[in-house]
Structure formats: C-alpha cells, structure tokens
Amino acid sequence: MIPCRNNIRTMGRVLESVRGLCSQLVVIDSGSTDGTLELIESCREWCEVVLVQTHWRGFVRTSSMALGACTRGHTLWLDSDEPVSDELAESVRDAVGRGVAAAYVNRVVEFQGTLLVHSWQPEWRMRLIRMDLVHAGKARITGINPHNYLEVDDGIVVENLKGILIHDSFESFSEHLFNQYGLAKASAISLHEMGKETNALKMALSPLWSFFKQAMLKGSWRDGRAGWLAASTSSAGTLMKHMMLYELGKKS
Numbered sequence: 001m002i003p004c005r006n007n008i009r010t011m012g013r014v015l016e017s018v019r020g021l022c023s024q025l026v027v028i029d030s031g032s033t034d035g036t037l038e039l040i041e042s043c044r045e046w047c048e049v050v051l052v053q054t055h056w057r058g059f060v061r062t063s064s065m066a067l068g069a070c071t072r073g074h075t076l077w078l079d080s081d082e083p084v085s086d087e088l089a090e091s092v093r094d095a096v097g098r099g100v101a102a103a104y105v106n107r108v109v110e111f112q113g114t115l116l117v118h119s120w121q122p123e124w125r126m127r128l129i130r131m132d133l134v135h136a137g138k139a140r141i142t143g144i145n146p147h148n149y150l151e152v153d154d155g156i157v158v159e160n161l162k163g164i165l166i167h168d169s170f171e172s173f174s175e176h177l178f179n180q181y182g183l184a185k186a187s188a189i190s191l192h193e194m195g196k197e198t199n200a201l202k203m204a205l206s207p208l209w210s211f212f213k214q215a216m217l218k219g220s221w222r223d224g225r226a227g228w229l230a231a232s233t234s235s236a237g238t239l240m241k242h243m244m245l246y247e248l249g250k251k252s
Helices: 008-017 036-045 059-068 086-098 131-135 173-193 200-217 225-251
Strands: 002-004 024-029 048-053 074-076 102-111 124-130 139-144 147-152 158-167
Touching: 002 008, 002 059, 008 036, 024 036, 024 059, 036 048, 059 139, 059 147, 074 086, 074 131, 086 102, 086 124, 086 158, 124 131, 124 147, 124 158, 131 139, 139 173, 173 225, 200 225
Parallel strands: 002 024, 024 048, 102 158
Antiparallel strands: 074 124, 102 124, 139 147
C-alpha cells in the first residue's frame, strides 16, 4: 500500500521496485495533479490496482484507510518516496512465504544517489503485516501526527528483515529544511491538542541535544557534508517544533 500526493519524481522508481513482488497495489491519493495517477494506472498491466482518491485526512487516518483497502494475505506499507532494495524484496518474499506475522525494515536515506549509512541510523520501522492480524484487531496503524506507525499486540513475534528500504525524500537540504517546517507544525499542533507544553529552556536545549545525537551519537559526521547538514536540519526541526508549541501554549 502506498499513500501519495504529487510524487511524480519518486513514484516511478517505487512502483518499479515492487514489480514482480506484489500482486495487488493499493494506492490512496490525496489530490495528485502532476502525472502520479497516470503512473499508477500503468501498473494495471502487471498487477491489480486499487486506487482510492480522497482528501488528506492526516498521516494516521490516511494510512489506516489504505491498510483497510488491502485484501491480500500480507501488506507491505511503503511511502511514495521509498523504493524497495533488491535484497529487501527477496527478504519480503521469504517472509511472506513463511507466513511471518509482522516484520521491521531498516529505512536508509538516499541523498543525491548516495546512501547516508550513519545519519538517522538505524531506523527500523514495522512495514510488513499479515492481514488476518489487522482484521482480528491485533494490528493497526497508530501514532500522533505526523508520526504514524504499525503496532501489534503483545506476544506477536516481529522479525527484522535483511536489506534496506531506500528513503529518497529530498533533493537538497534546503528542501529538507522546508519539509521539516511542515512536520514540526503538524507535531506541535498534535502535542498542543494533547495538552503538552514546552518552555524556554526546552526550546534552547532540545535543538542542541538533537544536533549532538545525530552528529556524534549516531555518527552522521561520517557521512561527510551531508551528515553535518542532516544533524543541522534535525536540530532546526526540533527548534521549530518547540517554538510553535510554545506559541500555541501562550495563546491558550
């Protein structure tokens, strides 16, 4: 399943990466006008396509709607900028063949054709789920906008799959910084609605911790210039989130 909107730059690569892997393609589109829909329609030549067109319902509800439209035994959840590596595709085939309940994949950011093997790593995300668990209410998509994730009940065994999920989400760090603004705003609103607050001290220290965590603890500096920029945009996103949450709190 793939939620999308105006992802012509990355969608073709994502769709090609699952050719031969999936028998059903479930896409929930929130108003694409750039040719994304035409790419999706062309996939009818090699698999069943379920295209749901709707307005944007937020990260959690939109992904949940897509999951609910899936009818095969297993569902692999991808975003529209996440092509599947060849090794991961083989791991998915093996996992489905063995009937695994659920599985994590490691998502690795690709920047201008190069994988960032330290920045934001590791980033394990549950993306493969057996649908009988969803139907039985034992698995679901949950989270707080803009962070959505698959969750399963306690006691269900979840495997780690070999291979990587490539995250081709931005072409420049200025674009990534702009994306961080949108995510920070969505996060601040969600936190405010939950009654969460921040303060001047957190606003000052949290971005510093975010930079240190990325640059030093995760070692993003080893990715070179891109790694330093990754730590910087992470820090900036944290700062924007606390600024917006602080402002929302003062308006209450």
